[in-house]
Amino acid sequence: MSKRKFSTTRSILRFEGQDKSAYWRRFAMLLTLSVVIATMGMLRNSGAVVIAAMLVAPLMTPILGVAAAMVMGWLGRALYLALIVCGAAVLCVLLAWFLVYVADVPRGILIPDQVLARTDPGTEDLIVALAAGVAGAYVQINRSEASLLPGAAIGVSLVPPLSASGVLMYFGEPAEAYEAVLLFATNLGAIILSACAVYIVYAARSVVFSKGRRKLNFTASVVITLAFLAFVVLQLGKSTYNRYLETRTEAQLAQTIRNWADPVSVEIIRIDVNAKSKHADIWLIVDLPIEAAYKVSSVVGLLPESLREKPLVDVLRKELGPGYLVVVRFQNRIGAQIILGTDTVQQAPDVEKVTEEN
Numbered sequence: 001m002s003k004r005k006f007s008t009t010r011s012i013l014r015f016e017g018q019d020k021s022a023y024w025r026r027f028a029m030l031l032t033l034s035v036v037i038a039t040m041g042m043l044r045n046s047g048a049v050v051i052a053a054m055l056v057a058p059l060m061t062p063i064l065g066v067a068a069a070m071v072m073g074w075l076g077r078a079l080y081l082a083l084i085v086c087g088a089a090v091l092c093v094l095l096a097w098f099l100v101y102v103a104d105v106p107r108g109i110l111i112p113d114q115v116l117a118r119t120d121p122g123t124e125d126l127i128v129a130l131a132a133g134v135a136g137a138y139v140q141i142n143r144s145e146a147s148l149l150p151g152a153a154i155g156v157s158l159v160p161p162l163s164a165s166g167v168l169m170y171f172g173e174p175a176e177a178y179e180a181v182l183l184f185a186t187n188l189g190a191i192i193l194s195a196c197a198v199y200i201v202y203a204a205r206s207v208v209f210s211k212g213r214r215k216l217n218f219t220a221s222v223v224i225t226l227a228f229l230a231f232v233v234l235q236l237g238k239s240t241y242n243r244y245l246e247t248r249t250e251a252q253l254a255q256t257i258r259n260w261a262d263p264v265s266v267e268i269i270r271i272d273v274n275a276k277s278k279h280a281d282i283w284l285i286v287d288l289p290i291e292a293a294y295k296v297s298s299v300v301g302l303l304p305e306s307l308r309e310k311p312l313v314d315v316l317r318k319e320l321g322p323g324y325l326v327v328v329r330f331q332n333r334i335g336a337q338i339i340l341g342t343d344t345v346q347q348a349p350d351v352e353k354v355t356e357e358n
Contacts, residue, residue: 067195096166132156133194
């Protein structure tokens with residue numbers, strides 16, 4: 001092994017340097033700052049602030065250290081670093097919860113989008129994490145490409161999912177908090193696996209493919225990592241399938257509502273379907289005939305006859321099936337089309353047609 005390669009390998013495996021206590025103090029400080037920035041950024045719903053937290057977070061280095069120790073067959077070192085990463089993750093969740101608790105954020109408010117964005121992990125997140133692990137390991141080996149490291153840090157999300165989990169625990173959403181932790185677990189396992197591949201290709205083939213205890217230790221650690229990732233992929237597969245099912249159901253539901261209302265103009269504001277909990281949220285605006293403006297009647301009496309003949313509830317039951325909890329929020333409005341300069345007042349055209357023409 002050349003002197004340069006030896007120096008690079010030593011810096012990857014012993015990244016703490018000579019003064020380990022000083023390194024871990026800096027690590028704790030930066031991790032705390034990262035959690036504070038990420039949590040406050042999520043509460044403010046600011047994506048830019050959350051990205052800043054990704055750049056400050058120091059978790060990538062010990063995670064890559066786990067991969068390097070695995071490749072060298074140092075199971076004790078790999079386990080030590082893995083425990084530090086897992087312990088730091090737990091503390092991040094608790095710190096985020098404490099920050100929101102101290103801030104006394106009202107629990108009745110809507111959960112910010114930046115928090116909810118970390119609660120829907122899928123297989124695409126696994127692919128991103130694999131690529132980020134390759135980039136991070138490559139930058140560690142080729143120090144001349146150090147400018148790429150911030151991109152890898154932004155590409156993979158480590159601290160924000162942990163902060164999101166703490167915020168969600170505060171809001172009393174344990175299921176969503178679990179999904180955020182699952183995103184972190186996805187990134188953790190994928191980075192370790194892809195970084196191992198980079199280190200093997202670069203300089204550790206002789207260690208991995210040699211006989212003896214190191215090869216056995218490496219094989220055992222990779223099997224454990226693959227088993228961990230298999231569990232994560234199984235969970236991600238369920239989430240991805242549910243997301244596909246929800247998207248398809250929402251599209252079909254929107255078309256069914258249009259067909260039910262035709263020829264009455266109905267504007268669909270929002271359709272949210274949760275296949276896991278069997279819950280649907282539908283927001284509609286129904287255009288009433290012009291004559292309704294001159295009538296004093298109940299809302300049902302103002303609706304066009306075609307909509308009264310076949311209730312929307314029957315249409316939704318046929319589309320979604322029994323057992324779904326559906327919340328329908330609808331609003332009526334008078335739609336008119338006026339030719340200026342004349343007394344001609346007609347029914348307004350369908351909202352969908354106007355949108356297509358524009």
